[in-house]
Amino acid sequence: MALLELNSISVHYGRIQALHEMSIHVDEGEIVSLIGANGAGKTTTMRAIAGLLGLSAGSIQFDGGDVSKTKAHLRVIRGMSLAPEGRGIFPAMTVLENLDMGAFARKDKSSMDADFARVFDLFPRLKERSKQAGGTLSGGEQQMLAIGRALMAHPKLLLLDEPSMGLAPQFIRQIFRIVKEVNEQGTTVLLVEQNANQALKLAHRAYVLETGHITREGSGAEVAADPAVRAAYLGA
Amino acid sequence: MGINPEGPPMGGAEAAQLDADELAETKGSRLDKLRGRWRALPRWQQWLVLSIVALVVFFLPVINPPIITTEPGTDFPLACFDMARFALVALGLNVVVGQAGLLDLGYIGFFAVGSYVAALWTSSDSTYVHIPFLWTLPLAMVVTVFFGVLLGIPTLRLRGDYLAIVTLGFGEIIRLLASIVPALRGNVGFQNVGAPPGTHDGKQIFDNSHGTPWYMMTVAIIIVVMLLLGNLERSRVGRAWVAIREDEDAAETMGVPTFKFKLWAFGTGAAIGGLSGAIFAGQVGFVNNQKFDVATSMLFLAAVVLGGSGNKFGAVIGGAIVSYIPNRFIEIANYKYLIFGVVLIVLMIFRPQGLLPARNHLLAAIGRIRQWTGTASGQPEAAAATDAGRITLRKEEDQ
Numbered sequence: 001m002a003l004l005e006l007n008s009i010s011v012h013y014g015r016i017q018a019l020h021e022m023s024i025h026v027d028e029g030e031i032v033s034l035i036g037a038n039g040a041g042k043t044t045t046m047r048a049i050a051g052l053l054g055l056s057a058g059s060i061q062f063d064g065g066d067v068s069k070t071k072a073h074l075r076v077i078r079g080m081s082l083a084p085e086g087r088g089i090f091p092a093m094t095v096l097e098n099l100d101m102g103a104f105a106r107k108d109k110s111s112m113d114a115d116f117a118r119v120f121d122l123f124p125r126l127k128e129r130s131k132q133a134g135g136t137l138s139g140g141e142q143q144m145l146a147i148g149r150a151l152m153a154h155p156k157l158l159l160l161d162e163p164s165m166g167l168a169p170q171f172i173r174q175i176f177r178i179v180k181e182v183n184e185q186g187t188t189v190l191l192v193e194q195n196a197n198q199a200l201k202l203a204h205r206a207y208v209l210e211t212g213h214i215t216r217e218g219s220g221a222e223v224a225a226d227p228a229v230r231a232a233y234l235g236a
Numbered sequence: 237m238g239i240n241p242e243g244p245p246m247g248g249a250e251a252a253q254l255d256a257d258e259l260a261e262t263k264g265s266r267l268d269k270l271r272g273r274w275r276a277l278p279r280w281q282q283w284l285v286l287s288i289v290a291l292v293v294f295f296l297p298v299i300n301p302p303i304i305t306t307e308p309g310t311d312f313p314l315a316c317f318d319m320a321r322f323a324l325v326a327l328g329l330n331v332v333v334g335q336a337g338l339l340d341l342g343y344i345g346f347f348a349v350g351s352y353v354a355a356l357w358t359s360s361d362s363t364y365v366h367i368p369f370l371w372t373l374p375l376a377m378v379v380t381v382f383f384g385v386l387l388g389i390p391t392l393r394l395r396g397d398y399l400a401i402v403t404l405g406f407g408e409i410i411r412l413l414a415s416i417v418p419a420l421r422g423n424v425g426f427q428n429v430g431a432p433p434g435t436h437d438g439k440q441i442f443d444n445s446h447g448t449p450w451y452m453m454t455v456a457i458i459i460v461v462m463l464l465l466g467n468l469e470r471s472r473v474g475r476a477w478v479a480i481r482e483d484e485d486a487a488e489t490m491g492v493p494t495f496k497f498k499l500w501a502f503g504t505g506a507a508i509g510g511l512s513g514a515i516f517a518g519q520v521g522f523v524n525n526q527k528f529d530v531a532t533s534m535l536f537l538a539a540v541v542l543g544g545s546g547n548k549f550g551a552v553i554g555g556a557i558v559s560y561i562p563n564r565f566i567e568i569a570n571y572k573y574l575i576f577g578v579v580l581i582v583l584m585i586f587r588p589q590g591l592l593p594a595r596n597h598l599l600a601a602i603g604r605i606r607q608w609t610g611t612a613s614g615q616p617e618a619a620a621a622t623d624a625g626r627i628t629l630r631k632e633e634d635q
Binding site: 050051052071072073074076077081082084088089090091092093100101102104105106149153 | 472475476478479482483485486487488489490491492493494
């Protein structure tokens with residue numbers, strides 16, 4: 001069953017159309033990658049799913065209900081959580097305070113200790129830096145924090161917007177390994193990436209987004225094997 | 237909770253954090269070092285110092301210390317009241333600007349509404365039902381909250397510059413309404429605005445020409461407001477405000493209903509502005525349309541920024557300074573906007589976070605935080621960054 005379904009959604013910035021009747025779906029338990037070049041509409045898609053941008057057409061179904069008109073903060077309560085592009089952490093709050101904010105929407109705080117433990121287990125680095133202000137972390141650590149913070153909300157669906165952007169290769173490998181681990185623990189993941197190579201290896205299924213249109217879809221391996229994709233995104 | 241700037245009693249973990257802070261602060265300015273030393277004091281000593289300070293502040297107009305005094309230029313008790321009034325205004329504006337990060341350039345509008353509420357229900361020139369002056373204080377708060385929400389619902393969907401422009405307009409609209417609406421009596425205004433009851437030796441205690449009782453009342457109100465705001469800051473509401481100030485989109489995607497909490501900040505700020513307006517009207521005893529110009533809004537904002545945006549102690553000190561300087565150095569009073577302008581520019585260069593910088597105490601999480609920091613190693617260089625200029629922090633976000 002599809003956990004998330006975009007039914008031919010369109011998004012406009014003023015009069016400029018950024019997404020053209022785009023349809024994708026994410027099944028429960030999957031990792032789905034959405035790859036595309038700069039300006040293809042990847043971040044727009046994420047912001048529309050999270051509710052930070054309104055739709056001009058189409059609908060979004062999530063967990064058996066229509067959330068097209070639901071406000072962003074209520075979508076969090078329904079079970080989706082975004083780790084935004086460029087990290088979007090709270091720079092003057094400490095790592096712990098950032099993580100605590102991640103659980104802001106949750107009514108049930110009884111398992112908070114276990115959640116902190118889980119995040120610190122996934123990202124031991126964050127535990128070392130727990131009292132440090134978020135803005136003083138390195139780029140890779142900020143990305144870990146953004147993901148950890150998103151996990152604190154207990155999401156059914158984790159939305160990751162360009163987690164590898166601007167990171168050193170060893171951090172990228174680490175982040176992708178952890179995404180896989182999070183998924184194996186039962187969280188569905190929608191991953192938006194420019195780093196097509198890694199994203200396609202990781203994904204169960206993948207979509208290719210070009211200037212607001214979905215141009216290809218298939219399993220991660222299928223998309224990675226596509227000659228056009230290889231030429232455009234994998235440099236082969 | 238007390239007047240202790242650093243919040244609740246500290247446990248082992250927090251104490252460790254403080255040590256780290258101190259280490260870092262030796263690199264900072266003298267003011268920061270003083271903060272470090274202050275935090276190192278045992279709690280009972282902090283309370284003792286604060287009690288003495290509170291007593292001195294409370295009896296300041298009676299003590300009338302030489303050099304500090306504004307006489308002969310300005311009557312010192314009246315100057316003290318003006319300081320307290322500015323401090324209260326700055327405290328309210330700090331909730332909006334400092335806590336929630338909403339740039340409000342029309343805060344004088346709320347102050348004006350509060351003044352007119354006091355005038356309309358107590359002045360001999362008003363045809364309305366008359367009520368005792370002290371009742372107009374809560375009434376002024378209720379009415380200004382209404383105006384705050386009225387202004388907030390359409391405008392809080394705007395961001396940054398746009399919000400600033402619309403609030404600037406709001407301040408002017410209120411002032412113009414006071415001129416145009418016949419019931420508000422424009423330039424003629426309202427005489428004999430009420431005062432709290434009480435006589436001493438057959439004379440009214442709360443007299444227009446006596447600043448001391450008004451000052452003491454306002455200081456008491458400031459203390460109560462600070463305690464209430466302290467509780468609010470440590471609650472879920474305060475955490476939401478800090479998150480909104482830091483990154484509104486991120487706050488929204490953490491499940492913070494940003495619009496609701498911005499409205500909260502606006503309403504809270506408006507209520508305090510209205511309260512100070514009503515007190516001001518009572519003390520002066522006269523309200524007309526001449527006192528609520530944009531320049532005064534800017535002065536309020538300068539007080540908050542000078543004191544340290546986001547720190548309520550800073551706001552109170554900033555408000556007091558902005559009021560005190562022109563009264564003390566009466567020769568330069570005519571140039572006060574010029575002087576505060578220059579002071580702010582210098583401050584932005586050398587100390588952008590204001591005299592007393594904001595600290596984020598999200599103490600709802602303190603129990604859990606303690607558990608995890610107990611094992612974490614100290615990070616001195618980083619702990620300092622929590623309060624060292626969040627403006628620079630944003631720039632350093634990317635490697």
